[in-house]
Amino acid sequence: MVDAPKICVAGIGALGGTFTAMLAHSGANVSVVARGATLQAIRARGLELQGPASTFCTPVAAAERAPDTRQDLLVLAVKAHQLATLVPLVKATVDAGTPVLPIVNGIPWWMTVDGPFESAHETVDPGSVLTAAFPTAQVIGCVAYAFASMPLPAVVRSDRQPKLVLGRAAQQGCVDAGLAQIENILSTAGIAVELSADIRQPIWTKLAFNLATNPLSVLCEATLEKMGTAEDSRAVISDVLAEVRAVGAACGLTGLPPTSALLDVIASAGPHETSMLQDFRAGRLLELDAMGEAVTSLAGAYGVPTPTINTLVRLTRFKGAQCR
Ligand SMILES: NC(=O)C1=CN([C@@H]2O[C@H](COP(=O)(O)OP(=O)(O)OC[C@H]3O[C@@H](n4cnc5c(N)ncnc54)[C@H](OP(=O)(O)O)[C@@H]3O)[C@@H](O)[C@H]2O)C=CC1
Ligand SMILES: CC(C)(CO)C(=O)C(=O)O
The missing domain is CATH 3.40.50.720 (NAD(P)-binding Rossmann-like Domain)
Structure with missing residues (x-):
């Protein structure tokens, strides 16, 4: 055997x-x-x-x-x-x-x-x-x-x-x-x-999902369902996705699903708190390097403007540091 x-x-x-x-x-x-x-x-x-x-x-x-x-x-x-x-x-x-x-x-x-x-x-x-x-x-x-x-x-x-x-x-x-x-x-x-x-394309798609939702979930202390249904959070998510799409294109990854499809997935995810919000509530270090800073360093290298991502990552890091 x-x-x-x-x-x-x-x-x-x-x-x-x-x-x-x-x-x-x-x-x-x-x-x-x-x-x-x-x-x-x-x-x-x-x-x-x-x-x-x-x-x-x-x-x-x-x-x-x-x-x-x-x-x-x-x-x-x-x-x-x-x-x-x-x-x-x-x-x-x-x-x-x-x-x-x-x-x-x-x-x-x-x-x-x-x-x-x-x-x-x-x-x-x-x-x-x-x-x-x-x-x-x-x-x-x-x-x-x-x-x-x-x-x-x-x-x-x-x-x-x-x-x-x-x-x-x-x-x-x-x-x-x-x-x-x-x-x-x-x-x-x-x-x-x-x-x-x-596998690089599915990784990029998941990264887009995480970058659009995890930091925002900490800032708003909101579930995926709430962020995916409220007009204001949907607007911020759409801006993040547009920026991730531009950075991905600069790196040769052009297969990101349409923003409307990603918003639908977020809206239908139910009252779930992201892993980053769970970390925030537990006073743990937030996973912002691989999900956020990595994208802003690529954006910098390719000259792609990512003002929404930069602001979200900075504010989330600031808020995370208050609770540690
Ligand atoms: N939770 C989810 O639903 C999802 C999570 N992910 C991703 O999956 C990954 C794992 O997330 P998740 O399981 O939620 O994270 P957790 O923080 O719940 O789990 C990580 C565990 O690893 C332990 N650990 C860390 N370093 C060591 C070490 N040196 N020796 C022994 N144990 C160690 C931590 O212990 P300690 O508590 O002592 O630090 C902790 O228990 C993350 O990248 C996350 O973003 C992806 C999709 C969904
Ligand atoms: C997709 C999501 C939001 C599901 O929990 C996740 O990857 C996370 O919590 O980090």
């Missing part, structure tokens, strides 16, 4: 907790890197998922570092600015063949290693720590659509079935057997998966 693939998930918050609970519940061989109260709670009681269809609690092997043995898949599920802190904790688990799947919002570090997004590199990977630790050839680019939160340590709530879009970071136009195997593991656990032959 062939052993089940070994999966390590580093970072057990809203998303890492949701995916881990679903994987463990489906019988996958999954272990986690966690810390503090979350680590203690997982060890004491297991990981609880309050999902859209059912609630269950599942035991999971948890430690402060990844196992010393090679894993078949390493998932990184932290805020973008926390990624570098994981490097020393997961090093021993990654060899030249280990696929690395970052489930993280914003412009990913690997997209800025060279090419049109290079001017955002220092913002998303200061000192190239991530580039050195995770060679692009091993990285699986990812976009996450989920509505998850962690109300208590090791208790995660997921309001809808989560969906991941996956594609090789290094190869455009290629969906291979390795990706299909990962899709199989994730979909067996009930996670919706779509494979993309060029």
Whole structure:
């Protein structure tokens, strides 16, 4: 009998907790890197998922570092600015063949290693720590659509079935057997998966969604549904999307859906608070570098005016700093 693939998930918050609970519940061989109260709670009681269809609690092997043995898949599920802190904790688990799947919002570090997004590199990977630790050839680019939160340590709530879009970071136009195997593991656990032959466009679309909603959600302390239905917030969102569209075009990504379609998605997202608003309420550092500063540095490099984005990012950073 062939052993089940070994999966390590580093970072057990809203998303890492949701995916881990679903994987463990489906019988996958999954272990986690966690810390503090979350680590203690997982060890004491297991990981609880309050999902859209059912609630269950599942035991999971948890430690402060990844196992010393090679894993078949390493998932990184932290805020973008926390990624570098994981490097020393997961090093021993990654060899030249280990696929690395970052489930993280914003412009990913690997997209800025060279090419049109290079001017955002220092913002998303200061000192190239991530580039050195995770060679692009091993990285699986990812976009996450989920509505998850962690109300208590090791208790995660997921309001809808989560969906991941996956594609090789290094190869455009290629969906291979390795990706299909990962899709199989994730979909067996009930996670919706779509494979993309060029993951950069879905990443840019998700970034547009996040940049148009996450900072505004902090400034207005509003849910997605409220921002997507009120006339004033819809006007600001439309301005942000126009600016993201212009920056994307300068970088060669022209496939952003129409603004009206994105506004419809936001309006129909329900009374959900974005991950950035959750961070604000918890007094945590806001994920503005990979979602905001990265875009303003690209805009600066290409000479694209982004006055609305600049103002939103500045005000959100200012408001975030008041609560820390
Ligand atoms: N929540 C959602 O619905 C969605 C989130 N996303 C994106 O997914 C990514 C993950 O978000 P989310 O799950 O919400 O974030 P959370 O903040 O809920 O979870 C991150 C977790 O990682 C832990 N962590 C960070 N650094 C380390 C470390 N060095 N060692 C051990 N644990 C560590 C944090 O611990 P601690 O609390 O101690 O810092 C925290 O528990 C983000 O990029 C987010 O924008 C995307 C789509 C939807
Ligand atoms: C799409 C959205 C807003 C869903 O929660 C998200 O990505 C986030 O919360 O950061």
